[in-house]
Amino acid sequence: MTAPLTWYHATAEAPDRPRLIGDRSCDVCVIGGGLTGVSTALHCAERGLEVVLLEAETIGFGASGRNGGQVLQSLGADVSVVERQVGKDGTRAFFDMAREAVEDMKLRADRHAPDADLRFGYLHATLNDRQFEGMQGVCEAWHAWGYTGPKMVRGAEVRDWLGSDRYTGAMVDPESGQIHPLRYLLGLARGAEEAGALLFEHSPVREVDGTVVRTAAGAVTAKHVVYCGNAYLGRLHRKLRSKIMPVASFVAVTEPLSDALVAKLFPQDVAVADCNVALDYFRLTHDRRLLFGSGASYSAITPPGLAGTMRRKIGRVFPELANVRIDHQWGGLIGITINRIPDIGRLSETVFHAQGFSGQGVVLTGLAGKIIAEAITGDDSRLKLFEKVRHLPFPGGPLRTPALMAGMGWAKTRDWLGV
Ligand SMILES: Cc1cc2nc3c(=O)[nH]c(=O)nc-3n(C[C@H](O)[C@H](O)[C@H](O)COP(=O)(O)OP(=O)(O)OC[C@H]3O[C@@H](n4cnc5c(N)ncnc54)[C@H](O)[C@@H]3O)c2cc1C
Structure with a gap:
């Protein structure tokens, strides 16, 4: 028997889920089975959409099954940063959404994961x-x-x-x-399945061509695709990768x-x-x-x-x-992300993404899934607000990691000096 990935995995019961084999079609294909992907699948399925979710490893393999479990009522960035990006009215809306996200988490934990110890x-x-x-x-x-x-x-x-x-x-x-984030996530995954979503594990997406999503053993032809691979997405989408x-x-x-x-x-x-x-x-x-x-x-x-x-x-x-x-x-x-505000938006009319929660994603991922489901079902007003935020690519191309390590070194020194 292999050792559990984390204490969370050692204290949560996760069912085995099938791998994608063969071809399917659906309304929404979600890439990634963390809190963002599963929340998106849940909200879309509850709105009556046919959903297929593809996870490269197992549900909760990424940050969602490894984090500190800190539930943060927060915008992800300083209010002043948000205000510069979306103005006063926009900031009011962001602020209210951050509070709504915590309220949603209470309801969802109650409904889907009472064992998640919120x-x-x-x-x-x-x-x-x-x-x-x-x-x-x-x-x-x-x-x-x-x-x-x-x-x-x-x-x-x-x-x-x-x-x-x-x-x-x-x-x-x-x-x-x-919260115990993995128990919470697994509860949301059960909820998504009860609402009709199909969740596949050990099914890494190799290629996306328009809205056709391919793994090694199958393909999903969808009306909409949602990228939810976040920091684990790797090279699947270069533009998304450059923003986080x-x-x-x-x-x-x-x-x-x-x-x-x-x-x-x-x-x-x-x-x-x-x-x-x-x-x-x-x-x-x-x-x-x-x-x-x-x-x-x-x-x-x-x-x-x-x-x-x-x-x-x-x-x-x-x-x-x-x-x-x-x-x-x-x-x-x-x-x-550079400005620490989550990067939630559209790559085209039919392709969506949510990533870059900057260490605040335990709560804000649920909001992201809800907002994307709203947009897919015809109300994109809240998504448009997130799309107003400019997310610049990280500078430095291939040298960006050494450059950022140097920057981080200075920030850590400042913390250590206490100034
Ligand atoms: C150590 C640590 C501590 C943290 N602590 C906190 C905290 O206390 N509070 C807080 O709010 N946030 C915290 N965070 C951040 C939080 O965990 C994340 O913001 C959140 O989990 C992001 O969820 P996600 O679904 O977007 O990404 P992830 O949970 O990373 O999920 C992405 C999934 O996509 C899958 N995937 C990637 N590429 C593909 C592909 N090609 N095909 C199929 N699947 C693919 C991956 O396998 C992965 O399972 C922490 C993160 C870490 C790593």
Whole structure:
């Protein structure tokens, strides 16, 4: 038996799904079985469309089955960046959509994945004055937009929320939280199948010709095609690939913690992320393990000695866990866009795409699937808003990775210096 890909895979039940063999036709062919692809399939099938989804490996093989499980009520980018792209009215609409996406997730989790352990309560933790001021600005902007839930805490107040001395302050957000993303995804996949969608695994798409989608053993002739391969899409579509940069991040899951440690380290059951560029993000799983993610690397190679590195990072936050056992560890690819706003749109009248959720996709992918389904069934008003956002290709062509690694090196140094 092969080892599970992640702790998520070790704690979720996934049925085997067939590979595509032979030719089929349908209304919508979805490429990719992560949260974007499965949400698109679900929303389209619920609207009465015939859907075929093709996944290269298994449902949840990509970022959707590897992420930190942080449920973020967020636009993906700073409000000021969004405002520059889509104006004040557009920003209002984006802001409302980000909140709608969290509400949708609550309904969907309830309906399709009650075992996904969706919980709310979140700390955006700051490591220095610059970060605190920045977060305070975000908090004020959110209040000004009518979302008055979040509040700032400073100094010793942080200890009411988290048993760590590492942070100078935090924004407490009651509408962000955490989830077991793979159980959630598998629940959505079941929902899509119940609504009539056909999901195929081990069926990598080799070629797309108009709206004819080919794998090694079959072909799908569709009225519409939706690219949902995100950072795992590879070379299937060069233009899409140029708009996102695959960035690796790594996750470790510890042995189960004692009741006493849980009470001390997590006096409130919150998920946490700091404000560094190569940020730490962590939370407590339903079986009382610490799930700790960290880093951002433009190299997709898993670093040697990952467990030791993660243990050191965990020890910086919680010295009590400096020698904790790491039971699971893995890496995954995040698709980021230059402006950090998701890239959702059309390549032609009949070919759609959604990618580049920039580390915020656990929630926003559901919105993407809904908006694409709306557009396919005749209402493209919300898709048009996303299409207003200019997504420039990453500069540098073949040299873009070394150039970005150098840029990332500087950002990490700044985080380390705390300036
Ligand atoms: C380590 C890590 C931590 C993260 N933490 C968080 C977090 O805490 N909160 C948050 O909001 N976001 C987080 N993210 C980001 C989030 O996971 C993603 O934004 C989201 O899962 C993207 O979903 P997706 O469906 O677009 O892409 P993916 O889940 O990557 O799915 C793409 C799928 O397409 C398939 N595919 C690719 N090419 C083909 C092809 N040619 N044919 C068929 N199938 C193909 C792949 O196999 C893959 O399964 C994290 C990501 C990583 C990697």
